Amino acid sequence: MIFTRPISFRSIIAGKYLAGVTLIVIALLPTLLYVFTIAQLGETVNNLDIGSTIGSYAGVMLLVLCYVAIGVFCSSITSNQIIAFLLSAVLCFIMYFGFEGFSTVIENDGLAFLGLKYHYESMARGVIDTRDVIYFLSIAVLFFALSELSLKIITQKQ
Template sequence: MYAILKKEINSFFASPIGYLVIAVFLLLNGLFLWLFKGEFNILDYGFADLSSFFMLAPWILIFLIPAVTMRSFSDEKKQGTLELLLTKPISLINIVLGKYLGALILIVISLLPTLLYVYSVYELGNPVGNLDIGSTMGSYFGLLFLVAAYTAIGVFSSTLSDNQIVAFITSVFICLVFYVGFEGIADFTSSTFTDQLGMSYHFKSMGRGVLDTRDIIYFLSLSIFFIVLTKINLSKIKL
């Protein structure tokens, strides 16, 4: 697993992909949060609060993460190296975890510079330090779990086709269904249970600053579910 993980990380940063992902994520967040006028602009918000960032980030990541993961297995299929990889003396689950963790680490690295937003808002508060640290840290934890689930969905989608664009579109669609799809259905049917099936419900719950084990179990279960589906899909490939 570690060999594949190392290979994935090296491949990300040996090409412009890794740097491009980090740059695009930070640039889009920076423009919407600090420069463009609108509901996401922190300076126009009037409060020392990072809720704009946590509303915006899931939407940027819903497209950015599939762009990272779409090549995980689809590229191996297209180049004909997947069969070779599967014949190596390494278990199928370790291959999946190596690919998954490689993409996950890249996205987490992309999130690290956003901690500067916390410091900036902390200093801009009146008085200085007028920032709800508990809620902010809870939202960051929620974002990490959300990223983990998005990445699992993206890696799974990359096993469905040898076409990276198809893998990208499939991943975006599934992520949208889980992030806002169930919430939309719940609004239409007034069903609390349906709302709780969506990522948005649990992400917002963690953003209140209280880490409920139900929210953590939800994200972990969703991530594990798609990792297992990825393994099952790969096991169907005839060598």
């Protein structure tokens, strides 16, 4: 039904993507209260490592961008919501843990660089490197583009 409207695929995907990102960001906002509480309750007040805290939050936000893009892609290739959820959970797991695990199996440390975990852990240390940011954004854009391509292929088959 949505394909009968004069709305571009990019607009449909962007709407779903922004809704998912907004929902998760709103869900994460209350966790900032914990940061303030921990800073105040420490042995020395305001002795919290702000660099790693900001890096962790920035990394989580970039992970959210990737995970939502993966979820939107998975929902674009199937009409069943349960299959889309399971597929996106598996893909997110593989993107986070899979490359590191596979790199230890074949004893190639360079393969771990392709995983989300490597780049997130770098940011969680408090080092916000442009290579990590570009990596996360490129993964999100890749899955966004794959979602658009998937919708185009599905509508051409109909």
